[in-house]
Amino acid sequence: MKPALSSKEIFFSSVVFYVLVVLLSLKLATSIPWLGVGLQVEPVSGEIYVASVDENSPAFNIVLPGEQLIAIHNAINAVRLSKELIQGTPYNFNIYKEFNYFFSLQSQVGSILSSNKIFLENDSNVLFEVTPNNTRPVSSLPLMFWLQLLIGGGIFFVSMSVLAFASNRLEAVNIFFSLAGVSFLILSGVVAVYTSREIALDGSVFYLLSIVQYYSSLLFVLFFVSVFCFYPMKVKQAKVWVLGLFGLSVFSLLHLMQVFEFLFFSVYLLFYIIGAIGVFFIILQYKHTRGFIVERASLRWLVYALITGDVLFFIISIIPLIASFELIYKQFFYWIALLCVYVGVALGLKKYKLFKLELWALYSWVWMFGGLVVLGLAVLLMTVFNVNSVVALLFSILAVGWLYFPLRHWLWENYAFGFNRAHYQERLPELLEIILSPKAVRSTKEQWEFLLRQVFEPVLVMHDIDDADEITIKESGAVLHVPEFEGIPALGLAGVEHGSRLFNVNDVSFLNSMMTLFKNAQVFKGEYERGVHEERIRIARDLHDDVAARLLTLIHKSEGTPQEPLAREALVTLRESINSLGGQKDQSLDELLRELQVDIKFRLAVANIKLYWDQDRRLYKKTLSSRQATNFKRVCQELVSNILKHANASSVRVEAGFVADLFSLSICDDGNTKLMKDWVNGRGVNNIRTRIKESGGTVRWNQRIEDELLVGTCVDIAIPI
Structure with missing residues (x-):
């Protein structure tokens, strides 16, 4: 639906209305x-x-x-x-x-x-x-007259700007906020007239102005409180709440009829009730925005603005008491504080840079709290201990300098929202361990994503998103766009720290440092792996040219003797080692398992031990790197040797499977070897651990005990493929 007025038309109408209010105020102020x-x-x-x-x-x-x-x-x-x-x-x-x-x-x-x-x-x-x-000349009107109209106009134009730039101007929140601004402009015009009087106004005119002031104030509060019924989220039965809220305006008739003796019951009590309802709406919004990051941040922005205004009101009221003077144009400063609140609320409605909210709030509250401590301590000394105002103020400043500033620094270091440097520093060893982990564990892409998950703990990691030139905060801080780099696709992180806050500029800065660290680490790891590869090639070449040649000579000399099979087996093993060192192509896992099954079955049969073999069919398409294959084969051979030497078993069960990108192998015997707590880890067990770790996997031993008797030992191996 097309808006009735364009942005330009809204601004033009606002200017016309403001000029009319100013002219009417001038007319009333000068017609005496x-x-x-x-x-x-x-x-x-x-x-x-x-x-x-x-x-x-x-x-x-x-x-x-x-x-x-x-x-x-x-x-x-x-x-x-x-x-x-x-x-x-x-x-x-x-x-x-x-x-x-x-x-x-x-x-x-x-x-x-x-x-x-x-x-x-x-x-x-x-x-x-x-x-x-x-009549009174315009030039004789006091400065306060113009200042009040200026502040009223500022609040009015802020509210109309929200309406003009709203994507949907017919939304209740935009309408209520703009009407609150209109009400306040009328209020400022009325107050400007009677506060700038020279001595007195005509009583009937003054009474009429007071009634306009009362109802414009009432409408301002009603419209402003109604905003919280629809923003950041529309509460349940919002229309009913608003109708009930405006229904309270009926009680304003008590003031016109002067039913009570005291103005408190006819005037101020109604405002207190509406204010309490506003607090209730904020509590409802806090409940409704749970789990909605941006909406919760918008609500915090509005609450910060209101609390900041209350603090400014308090400071303006307390300073004259401490300094023992009457503040000139006190009402003007009150209205300046109200303008700050209104601008803050407007920025909250427009979700202006919500990702900087915590930083801005922290800076402003730390600054204001320091002033409040000084003022509060000074008032305490003056009222309770009857200390001179100058001495009280001096003592307060010294106390804040010695106590508050160090405490503020400590709080800033440890509890700033999303800016905790110690938290990031503690992450560095963990990050380096992840970055420098073997490639067999994760690909570079997987490493980077895992790193981001560990650091930012996002609710969601989004793939297949459009690339950008730099790190970008999007959707008012709910999403952090990580650009493509080093061949790693662009990613989107949604909901930092499990959705507890928004991304902020410090997250961007730290992520830039992470990217630099990751790039440098990848370069270092690449150079390291290149050096390791070259060294393996050299060792493989030396083994081939020297040891293999000697084994061939031994085979020829021992031909026809009992040592010949052993020499040929040693040559086969040596060639496998040379192939793994030389970085040969990946080996089929299915073929490797078939070879191992034959070898293990033969070795166990010699000792009259039965073999039960269970293998997942999905493994026939999987491969291991040359080095992984060699390590895996050596580990299986060592495990079988340990069973033959120590287990006193009658059967062995081998189960090979595939779960979540992991190749798993379980080797279990039914022997009664020593309990694990009594084992002395020799070179064989240590070699098993080293080979599995080099392959990026894990190995774990466990034993089955029944009726306090050992009935078998299992070894579980998992290797990423």
Whole structure:
């Protein structure tokens, strides 16, 4: 379905709406009588002083800066000036009696300002006559007016950007997030008007603005909380939850009707309930995103943004207490913190570089936690031990420098998400062992894949994927694309560490190091194997030219004697060794087993031992390398010799099979030789272990014991083919 508006049209409409809100705010802020007097409230005593007088104002050269004003008059009425009147906001009061009286005072002062002549009274009861202008010039509006509209516009345009660039703009999450931005822009316009008043506004206008402020705040919170009902995943019965959530807005009528005495029950309690529902939605999302890596990371991003905002709010509130000063434009800094939260949530909705989330969160939280430790310790010293604020702050800084920074370094080294250098260093010996393992164990491709599985523990390794020029993080960090190199096909790793986190930049860096190490190791192993091969060729050549020639001479000289068969057998064995050293072609496993069956059957028959032979038919297509074949034949000969010498057996069973790319051979006798714990491993057993290890396989002995009597020994051999 084609969207109703394009991205450009959405941005154009957003700009038009923002301009309209700004113009309406300007209209309301300038459509009031103006004296041109900038007032300042003394924080402790609440006394009102003239901070400045605009040179183009009607009060210029009549009222001087520094004057303390106590009241404002006209011909028939007078109102005493107070901090609440000038700087107060409607929702700072606890009870509706104060709330209504505030608007009553605003109306009285507004009526006085509408007079042709008014009088400002100082603390010496001197009256200054001033004729107010009917409207206020735009140039006289305070900086806070523009800053609030700027922050409101920032949040608004962030939300509209999410909507404009959304792949599906009709999704509930995009609509709710953008409507939250619209609500906040209206809120910022209202607050900008009444917080920038010179002295007072008309009471009825001020009350109407307070109602708009209340409902725009309520809608902002409702829309924002509703986002968590649909993102990162849509919770069950999401529409029902949202309808119920917005149904709570009915309770806002309690505020309009002023049912309770306290504003807490009519105003703030509803916001607390909606906030608690938002926490409940986050918990539901945590449950629903289990097993979904990207969605869980998106949820963490949103939660990090919210917690970061809470921390910033706390810091802004606590700094003036420690430093013993009143923070100018405190509300502006609160809104800056809210803008940071909103940008963070927007980035979470767009899944912006989720693979860097843990790193960013770690950096920001470590930084903020350091500040919180300083501030918290300072407040503790000031409130509990009555320590001077400067001394408390100095002590806190020293404590953090001596204790927190070393602790932070240790935590960073050992518990950083996916950035644990010690973890990677511990892997190096294991990686080198895997890389330098014999080729008979795994092919280069298999070695590389096995290495990746060992290091990253992915949920899935994907083959047959498109190649890339470099290592790439894809699908918001869920997949790591490993490019082709050294003839090894490209691979895709999905779900690092069993899906517990996303791939990150440190994984890319470590994988680059792994690739370099693997390439160098392959070069080293290739050179090593080439040297070994050349040395074997040399030994084979020497054996052929020297020992074989001497055996031939011996055969000719012993012809017709009992030593001739033995000499010919020795020559055959020597030629097999020469062939294996010379790297001859692979030998058929089926043929090798037939030769061994004949040889073993003949040797056992001499000792009146029966042979039972069971062989998997699938082995006829399998082969062993020349060296593997020689080692395997020598091992079988040695095992049969041990049975003949030590087992006192009546039968031997041989089972040859094929399981999971492994050739397996089991040789079992029913003899009663010594228990394995009493064996003394001689050269024969050690040679068996060495030959099997050289072939990349394993060998294991076990014995069967019945009624505390040994009834047989088995040897199990497994060789990769």
